[in-house]
Each structure stands twice: as structure tokens, then as C-alpha cells.
Amino acid sequence: MRFTEDEAKKIAHCIGLGHAYQKHAANVSESSELLTHSSFESLILETLLNPAKIRKLENGRSVFWNSDEDFLVIVNPVDPDMGTAYWPEGGFNGYTILR
């Protein structure tokens, strides 16, 4: 389930440029400044390469937890965007409850 750096970069790029940016990143930045695509992609990459927790999920998906940012990345190989990434409302519970 661990990705090589090249694989992680490709996945982070897909998710970072996909729907997740508009839906989750554009309005979440605590500094009220717009989180750029590039910084969102970097956060996803950091989470994929150095997760605090990783779990496999049903249907070939996997989830990576970033405890420093209370941020998770779900990798879904069959999704055109390769998955999604967001700050769950419930923090770590949003990670543990995923199946």
C-alpha cells in the first residue's frame, strides 16, 4: 500500500488538480488565504509519503492520515481523479470510521 515517490507524486498531482481542490481546499485554509493547487498537492504528497496511519478500505481504496494537519487522503485507483483529500469535520474519527 506504500507508494514509491514517483507513484505518490502522480497520485498527489491527480488528486490536487481534481475535484477535491475546489470542493475541499479552496475554502478551508485557516489563514483565510486561498490554498493554491500547488500547496494542496504538496500536502497530499506529504501525507502519502509520511502518513501517521494507513488503512486499506473496501473496493481497492486506501486511506492515509496526516495527524499534523488533521487531513486525510483516500486513494481510489478507479476514480479519474485518483481519489480525494480533505479535512474531516470529525478529525481522526473521520479516518477511523472509514471502511
Next chain:
Amino acid sequence: MDTQSFVNSAQTLPHMPGLVGAPLRIVLPGTQALLLHQALAALVHSIHGVRFEEQTGVSRETLEALLGELQVWVDACQYDADGVIIVRDAFGNPVGKFERDFEPILIRALRNALEIAMLDLGQDEFFTITGFSLTEGKQLLDVLNTALLDPLHLGGQTDSVSH
């Protein structure tokens, strides 16, 4: 119309008609039970800005209690060596069953929660976050709606109306 019996019913049931009543049995195969759990989990733990009372008809605490009931079932399921829950057999058929009696208002809340999760997560994220397709979500919505109409005993009636 038998208004007398309606008045009597209204007196014994102080809420809006259909909001409360005898508990109804919900029987879900393992896949649909997990889908309901994941949709409810998304609503409670992932989606921002949900107005629980207004959108589902019950409080956040009530939905968390319902999620807790489903969580007990999920925790009791079998898991493979990778820690992935097993809700399908080798042929893709559902494994396990979630069977419970709920008051209609709670079934309606579960239905509403699923609908909100489907609409909020949409085509982009419903499968990625829940592991199930929107089509499977709609099938579960149909199951919950059918359960809510169970007191009408529509199962044996024909659709045609003669004039």
C-alpha cells in the same frame, strides 16, 4: 372518510401523522448495512455544515446514536488479513445481515442522511468515500422508503385502477 377514527388517532399520536408509530423492521444485507454506515459516517464525521435537525429531522446526537448501532454491527463483521471488512463472498454476493426495529422517524432520518450524503458527495466522491456507487445508494433509498410505507401493505396490491 372515517373522520372519527382519524381524530382518535391524532389524539393518541400527538405528532404529525406518520412521524411516529409502531417500530418497523429493517433487514439489510451486509453490503447495504455497510453503505448505510458509511453514508451516516460521512454525514457525521466528514461533511461540513450539516444542519442536522433541519435536514434529517433528528439531532446530531440521535444520528450519532444510530451510527453507534451500525458501528457495533460493523465491528462484529469479519475482516481479511489486510483489515478490510468482508461484506461480499467470492462471487460478490452480500455476506451478513443487519436486522433491527426502528421507529419510523429514525428510518426517515436514516433515509434523509443517506440522501444528503449522496447529494453532497455526488458523482465525484460518493464511491471514493463510501465504497459504493450512487446506484447502490439509490437502491438503499428505495429499501428505506419501502419500509416506511410498510404499514400501508402495498405489497399485494396491483397498480391498475379501473374507471
